[in-house]
Amino acid sequence: MADRGPTECWLTDMDGVLVHEGVAVPGAGEFLRLLRETERRFLVLTNNSIYTPRDLHARLQRSGLDVPADNIYTSALATAQFLDTQRPNGTAFVIGEAGLTTALHEIGYVLTDTDPDYVVLGETRTYSFSSITQAIRLIDNGARFIATNPDPIGPSNEGSLPATGSVAALITKATRVEPYFVGKPNPLMMRSALNTVQGHSETTAMIGDRMDTDVIAGIEAGLETILVLTGVTAKAEVERFPYRPSRVIASIADLIDEVRP
Template identity: 75%
Template sequence: MSEPKPIESWLTDMDGVLVHEGKPIPGAEDFLRTLRESGKPFLVLTNNSMYTPRDLHARLADMGLDVPIESIWTSALATAKFLTGQRPGGTAYVLGESGLTTALHEAGYILTEREPDYVVLGETRTYSFEAITKAIRLIVDGARFIATNPDNTGPSEEGVLPATGSVAALITEATGVEPYFVGKPNPLMMREALNTLSAHSETTAMIGDRMDTDVVAGMEAGLRTFLVLTGTTTREQVDRFPYRPTKVVESIADVVAMV
């Protein structure tokens, strides 16, 4: 077998890799600084659709992490790009926060409750029964069902929270319609990230903390994958999966020397 080509571009998850419960993970600042100094293109990926890249840039800066706005790629941006490719200038009924509504607005979508082309479900801390009921009725009437990501729970300082996947399951039970999930582990999000960087899969690596989203998405997109043990998946759980990352490391600090 030929030697793998050098890694020229990097994709990394955010929660569990760079930050954890509102604090930077040791080594994250060094990793980001080394990337910037190397000049290698990179994107920080997140399945969370609540925030705009500008919001996330500010939140990371408050933690001492310098990530340019243009280097943040969210499931909301991926969803907006996907819908633009499917139905340019379409209409959508949205359950989500400003990260999702802003991305759709900027993509030329009209947000409406009247006969929308799509019902688009994203992350929010204020899911309302009224809004979910409206979404169910619109889907029953023919709207296509899209969700930004399949994550069933999300982190908070108080504990886990129900996330997009859980609410999507509720809507599916009521309508019999399953959504198309755009975010990880859909390799579509990875390919769109590669296109954004003008990068090639053979020379790109993905860093994540979850086998069932980050690693499988990177693998299916043809990337080298690094699993860090500072998030969801533990070392003992790795062998339970039918696929493996390229390398398992303790934390992002162990990746710095590879940049």
């Protein structure tokens, strides 16, 4: 990889990097504290569209991690920003929870089931067959199909749950219309995050635990990519991919010295 300047901005995934099954990863708290104390630009990224940044701030705080809501960026926010650039003050039929509906309300969107511009699919723990049926009919009638992220499953205390990608596949099967996925691995989310934090790709690093979302999105956005081994991708799996991260490290604790003043 070409020589890069010192890292001035940090983007980091949440699950698998900062927390694992609701427990803070060792070193994550110190890393975040140093970012705040040294006034580094940073964002915590997540494909989870269920929660608002304020909700996630509270959830991380319960894990012992202090991340201001302004430093949390979700696929719901990225989706809202994308729609605001495509069709300002539009209308949408939404399947999702507060993280998504709040983000759309804040950009001036009207949520409706009457001839909407878009069907917007996000994550929810209570997917409704009637809502999915309504989405299919609206898409058949010409609504454009957007989804917050392609993740097929999500975690729960009882095991895996179907997530946005799985439900999107169901709708696509019924309508023959593919959605536009905004969240990772789409580099659009990375570029939106960079714009939000006023960062530059040449001096920004992306920390993630998945080769197929975090690393590929970071590469395509021109960022330094750092894979940590505290989440989904194991070290032995890295060589199976046709692309490589800039670095592979054990955990976020290995980056603490890089953000010390």
